Amino acid sequence: MSPSAEPVTAETGEAAPAAAPAPPVLSANGIHRRFGSLVVLEGIDITLAPGEALGIVGPNGAGKTTLLDILSGAQSPSEGSVTFQGQDVTRWKVDRRCRSGIGRSHQVPRPFTGMTAYENVLVASVQGGSHRRRAAQQHALGVLERCGMLGQANRPAAALTLLERKRLEMARALATDPQVLLLDEIAGGLTDAETDELIATIEQLRADGIAIVWIEHVIHALLRVIDRLVCLAQGRVLAEGEPDAVMSDPRVVEAYLGSAA
Ligand SMILES: Nc1ncnc2c1ncn2[C@@H]1O[C@H](COP(=O)(O)OP(=O)(O)OP(=O)(O)O)[C@@H](O)[C@H]1O
Incomplete structure (x- = not known):
């Protein structure tokens, strides 16, 4: 056996080429977004590997939600493209991207307040997923269980606590069977204990192989889950890479926390 850590080929005994990522x-890819003369995003390039969890931080107004809107199809870029599973989806609307595997939670949960938690997830399961009626019912119950919401299935959405509404928001996104989940400030306003519960759920989704893009101001929650971090400021990528390194980058400290180290 070779003492080298490199794999060797049987025929030649030479080191085999490393597997391509x-x-x-x-x-x-090269995303720009302008509203009239206001430039909100200016040449953003980001990639998400299968199963990866990517965090996005940045000061208020940096363009984070606009970028998530462009990834989900809620907005079109002024320039640039979005690619999903090797396909250019830039012109695809939200519903098509959703059915194809891009799920999204919103900063402000938007359940149908007159429906129960179960009915909310069922609607998403039927409209966003590819489930027929009976399968959709089973699927909705499974998703509620995955999000720790089975006990609240029959409660009206309007009667749910903030944590439960956030869980329901995630469940509605999951009901569409996403391969990529876009989370917009899901941890805001929660207690530490509630944040722990939410993180456990998100970690489980990761373990199930779902790739995540997560915008968050609650940095300590984000850092417990993500593999890689991007900091946006004034519509540009200010820093990108290993999360702790990005958070201690002096440019990020100055831009995001508002004070030089
Ligand atoms: N529809 C719009 N028309 C004009 N300006 C807009 C529009 N949407 C967003 N903006 C502006 O774009 C900038 C970026 O907004 P965005 O919501 O993407 O920032 P953000 O980083 O998500 O901020 P926050 O952390 O406060 O949620 C802001 O200055 C905002 O006012």
Whole structure:
């Protein structure tokens, strides 16, 4: 046996070439977004590997939600493209991207308040997923269980606590069977104990192989889950890479926390 850590080929005994990294499941390529003369995003390139958890931070107004809107199809870029599983999906609307495997939670949960938690997830399961009626019912119950919401299945959405509404928001996104889940400030306003519960759920989704893009101001929660971090400021990528390194980058400290180290 070779003492080298490199794999060797049987025929030649030479080191085998390293396996190529998996192509990104989702990428934003040269994204610009303008509203009239206001430039909100200016040449953003990001990639998400299969099963990866990518965090996005940045000061208020940096363009984070606009970028998530462009990834989900809620907005079109002024320039640039979005690629999902190797396909250019830039012109695809939200519903088509959703059915194809891009799920999204919103900063402000938007359940149908007159429906129960179960009915909310069922609607998402039927409309966003590819489930027929009976399968959709089973699927909705499974998703509620995955999000720790089975006990609240029959409660009206309007009667849920903040944590439960956030869980329901995630469940509605999951009901569409996403391969990529886009989370927009899901931890805001929760207690530490509630944040722990939410993180456990998100970690389980990761363990199930779902890739995640997570925008968050609650940095300590984000850092417990993500593999890689991007900091946006004034519509540009200010820093990108290993999360702790990005958070201690002096440019990030100055831009995001508002004070030089
Ligand atoms: N529809 C719009 N028309 C005009 N300006 C907009 C529009 N949507 C967003 N903006 C502006 O774009 C900038 C970026 O907004 P965005 O919501 O993407 O920032 P953000 O980083 O998510 O901020 P926050 O952390 O406060 O949620 C802001 O200055 C905002 O006012």
